[in-house]
Amino acid sequence: MAEPTARSADGRAGDPLDGHPDDRAVDHADGQIDAPDGAASVGGSLFGRLHPIGWAASIFALAAVVATAVGADLLIGRMPWWLWALTLAVIAASTSAAVLHGLRLAIDTVATFTGRLAMILAWVIFFLQLFNVITRYTNDWFDTDILFAETVSLAWMSFGMLFLLGVNYGVREGINPRIDFWWAEFSNRRKAWLDFIMHTVFFFPFLILGIRILKPYAAVALGYNRFANGGAGEWPAGWRVWESWVTSVNAGELPAGPIRAFIFIAFILWAAQIFAEMIKTGFIIVGREDLADLHAIEAPLRIE
Numbered sequence: 001m002a003e004p005t006a007r008s009a010d011g012r013a014g015d016p017l018d019g020h021p022d023d024r025a026v027d028h029a030d031g032q033i034d035a036p037d038g039a040a041s042v043g044g045s046l047f048g049r050l051h052p053i054g055w056a057a058s059i060f061a062l063a064a065v066v067a068t069a070v071g072a073d074l075l076i077g078r079m080p081w082w083l084w085a086l087t088l089a090v091i092a093a094s095t096s097a098a099v100l101h102g103l104r105l106a107i108d109t110v111a112t113f114t115g116r117l118a119m120i121l122a123w124v125i126f127f128l129q130l131f132n133v134i135t136r137y138t139n140d141w142f143d144t145d146i147l148f149a150e151t152v153s154l155a156w157m158s159f160g161m162l163f164l165l166g167v168n169y170g171v172r173e174g175i176n177p178r179i180d181f182w183w184a185e186f187s188n189r190r191k192a193w194l195d196f197i198m199h200t201v202f203f204f205p206f207l208i209l210g211i212r213i214l215k216p217y218a219a220v221a222l223g224y225n226r227f228a229n230g231g232a233g234e235w236p237a238g239w240r241v242w243e244s245w246v247t248s249v250n251a252g253e254l255p256a257g258p259i260r261a262f263i264f265i266a267f268i269l270w271a272a273q274i275f276a277e278m279i280k281t282g283f284i285i286v287g288r289e290d291l292a293d294l295h296a297i298e299a300p301l302r303i304e
Contacts, residue, residue: 052282053275054094056200061087100279101291107276108172108293114269115169121162128155153250157259164259164266168273188294192284199278207271214264221246221260 050058060076064087067076079087093099132151170176183191219233220226223244228234236244245257283292 049095051094051097051100051279052196052285053100053200053278054091056278057087057090057094061091097283097288097291100283104276104279104293107272110269111168111172111273111276114165115172118162118166118169121158121165125155125158125162128158149250150254153248153254156250157248157254157256161259161262164262167266168269171270171273171277188284188289192281192292196278196281196285199274199281204271204274204278207267207274210267211264211271214267218261218264221257223257 061084064076064079064084067074068078072078093103128151132155135151186194216224216226223236223241223246224233225236226233242255242257245255246260247253248256280292283289284294
């Protein structure tokens with residue numbers, strides 16, 4: 001069932017920051033955005049101004065302080081300085097609806113770009129597979145079938161890249177499967193609470209863990225030798241870097257290093273989009289649906 005789009009008093013739908021003087025959110029010089037009629041204001045006390053992401057980041061920072069004080073051997077007890085700075089920056093940004101809204105729009109723009117690349121890549125895969133089908137019946141004209149094997153391997157890699165490029169776009173468009181007969185009856189606020197808790201407690205930490213694990217994996221795929229220099233690691237010398245990339249085990253031995261390294265980048269894009277979804281759901285929780293970019297999602301009819 002399609003959900004309603006956030007609309008103004010006269011029935012218009014669109015960007016809440018288009019500057020309409022009557023019922024749109026107004027961006028002031030102090031970085032605050034006025035709430036439209038009927039919405040909760042992001043202003044006043046610190047409790048009223050802090051986005052739910054700010055409270056989640058504050059709890060995380062408090063846990064990190066305790067873990068550091070007791071000397072815990074976990075990552076939260078020995079965070080690098082840049083992670084402390086990032087946590088404090090998130091807390092500071094959560095006091096400004098304008099900053100979070102702008103950040104969310106920027107992340108969504110990246111998802112639009114990668115989604116378009118994935119759509120283009122889908123056509124590339126189509127023509128690669130078409131070539132595979134044609135050469136399957138014309139391969140007898142050649143003395144070797146290595147070209148056929150290379151295109152098959154390239155099609156497999158392209159299909160993997162298609163998923164990696166489109167995963168953040170899919171999250172933004174809400175194509176992830178849900179229990180529809182149960183989920184569809186929830187109010188926007190209840191959906192927002194459920195998504196925010198699941199993303200904050202489970203999904204986002206999982207992606208951060210994945211990024212941490214995939215970083216050395218991506219480096220090795222691109223030729224990094226972690227056993228060189230007595231275990232200190234070393235990147236290959238020279239400008240012909242592709243010679244040190246990991247190659248495919250399939251016929252043709254196409255370089256597989258870049259696509260393996262892109263798994264690491266895809267997890268970063270995925271985590272960024274989940275963060276944008278946390279911003280959206282947080283706005284809904286505090287009554288700022290005008291900043292949550294609600295839009296109708298066409299769902300197939302259910303036969304029950």
